Amino acid sequence: MRRIVFWLVGIGIALAFYLSGLTIQLTRPTERAAVSNAQQAAQAFAPAATDGSASVAAPLRPDSTAASTPRDARPAALASATPVLTATPLPTAPAEAADEAILPSQAVAPGAEPGQLSLQGLPSDITNILVLGSDRRSKADPGRTDVIMLVSVDRVNKMVRMLSIPRDLWVYIPGVGYNRINTAHVFGAYTKKPGAGPALVKETIKYNLGLRIDRYVVLDFNGFKDVVNTLGGVDVDVPCGLYDGDFIQLAPGHYHLNGDQALRYARSRYSTSDFSRAARQQQIIRNLWEQTPKGQLLFKIPQLWATYNERVDTDLTLPELMSLGALAAQLRPESIKSRVLTYPNVSPFTTDQGAMVLRLIPAGYQRLLADLFGASQMTVTSDKPMEAVDEEPPARVVVLNGTPKKDLASLAASAMRDETGIAPHAVGTAFTTDYPKTLLLDYGAPASDLDRLSKFFGVAAIRLARTLTDDTPDVVVVLGADYKSCKGR
Numbered sequence: 001m002r003r004i005v006f007w008l009v010g011i012g013i014a015l016a017f018y019l020s021g022l023t024i025q026l027t028r029p030t031e032r033a034a035v036s037n038a039q040q041a042a043q044a045f046a047p048a049a050t051d052g053s054a055s056v057a058a059p060l061r062p063d064s065t066a067a068s069t070p071r072d073a074r075p076a077a078l079a080s081a082t083p084v085l086t087a088t089p090l091p092t093a094p095a096e097a098a099d100e101a102i103l104p105s106q107a108v109a110p111g112a113e114p115g116q117l118s119l120q121g122l123p124s125d126i127t128n129i130l131v132l133g134s135d136r137r138s139k140a141d142p143g144r145t146d147v148i149m150l151v152s153v154d155r156v157n158k159m160v161r162m163l164s165i166p167r168d169l170w171v172y173i174p175g176v177g178y179n180r181i182n183t184a185h186v187f188g189a190y191t192k193k194p195g196a197g198p199a200l201v202k203e204t205i206k207y208n209l210g211l212r213i214d215r216y217v218v219l220d221f222n223g224f225k226d227v228v229n230t231l232g233g234v235d236v237d238v239p240c241g242l243y244d245g246d247f248i249q250l251a252p253g254h255y256h257l258n259g260d261q262a263l264r265y266a267r268s269r270y271s272t273s274d275f276s277r278a279a280r281q282q283q284i285i286r287n288l289w290e291q292t293p294k295g296q297l298l299f300k301i302p303q304l305w306a307t308y309n310e311r312v313d314t315d316l317t318l319p320e321l322m323s324l325g326a327l328a329a330q331l332r333p334e335s336i337k338s339r340v341l342t343y344p345n346v347s348p349f350t351t352d353q354g355a356m357v358l359r360l361i362p363a364g365y366q367r368l369l370a371d372l373f374g375a376s377q378m379t380v381t382s383d384k385p386m387e388a389v390d391e392e393p394p395a396r397v398v399v400l401n402g403t404p405k406k407d408l409a410s411l412a413a414s415a416m417r418d419e420t421g422i423a424p425h426a427v428g429t430a431f432t433t434d435y436p437k438t439l440l441l442d443y444g445a446p447a448s449d450l451d452r453l454s455k456f457f458g459v460a461a462i463r464l465a466r467t468l469t470d471d472t473p474d475v476v477v478v479l480g481a482d483y484k485s486c487k488g489r
Helices: 002-022 029-043 181-189 196-209 221-230 259-267 274-291 294-311 318-330 362-373 408-420 447-457
Strands: 117-120 127-134 145-154 159-164 170-173 177-180 215-219 234-238 242-244 248-250 253-257 312-314 336-340 346-350 356-360 379-382 397-401 424-429 439-442 475-479
Touching (some): 029 397, 145 181, 159 274, 170 181, 170 196, 196 215, 215 221, 253 259, 259 274, 294 318, 397 408, 439 447
Parallel strands (some): 397 424
Antiparallel strands (some): 234 253, 439 475
């Protein structure tokens, strides 16, 4: 009997330690210490027991001259959660809004052009099709290409790979200078030469990304809507909702979208990001393929060809489209791979004109392509020394859940990583779970990282004195009841 009692006590003690360990959710000592420090920092701002208001402990006084310590950007493992989808009525879409004006190009002196990237190790027997979505609103307006997607067709292995390129990628446009990549089509079209718009986009992608383009397709708004309508609309799951003012309002649910609605779903970005928009565009392409009966796919192509001739600019021929349709009918869902060129393979950059753009990180880009194409030996080189891009580790951020909602810290850390490029150093749970508002506590993070975090979480940072230990995080985020779990999605 005594043995049984000791055995039960032992199990109870072990279980208590296990449950206390769940509060931290990590096993590495440095991250455990970081979470512990973060919890203590958050405790100073915990809601008071009487009225729920936050109070600040004396040791955590504001200090604008705090010293910085080395940072370690090792990410913690993040949990995932699958939202429950419910059917929701689709509202009528209102009028569309115009985007911002084109930036003047940054001139480059003759002979001072940047190096041209080249790729070694990619499969050679593939056909790369450039899909461009233009925002032109009339025939006289060439429009920018806010959708830039590479569709790589591998007939040998019966695979299709998609790579979305962000519209704000800052690139060298041959013969023009530096500008966002989505303006290359405009500058090419201004020459008034047939096909000059897509030709300059192809040349720009080859120069800056090393990717050969074999064919192109340019759709404007009406062309996109006609293609979707010809295929009978498209089904999409919206796990986190999409709320973009009067442009589109979709609560979480499952929807069948017509052409106009699908266009709004694919274009919306003001409540999310350009990267989220790219993922939705890939979702539409994949879903159109999945939901179209394979036996009907070939019969739809002649009807699509009539749309192409009227609405779409392409150098694909009808026999080539029929061949692609035959291949599409043989594909399995796992034969379609898709990626978005996003953080940490690009980094935020402010131009001399004050524009917020993105710069390519060659090492990250190489890893992305190697993963997409399954080419472990792939390398990225340049014919000139490549400009150094600062890959300094980002702020060491600890995200704490200050609410009773399960997995909120992991979900927020995952969204933070995807939208800001800042990987979480650790996630955990605050000592109390009744924080009404989200807190952003700054212990000396780089200004650029802090700005991105402040915009993402929608709160101003509170500057605090830093303790001189390596375990002190650069930033502590305490999630309050006001945080939405689909933030940035």
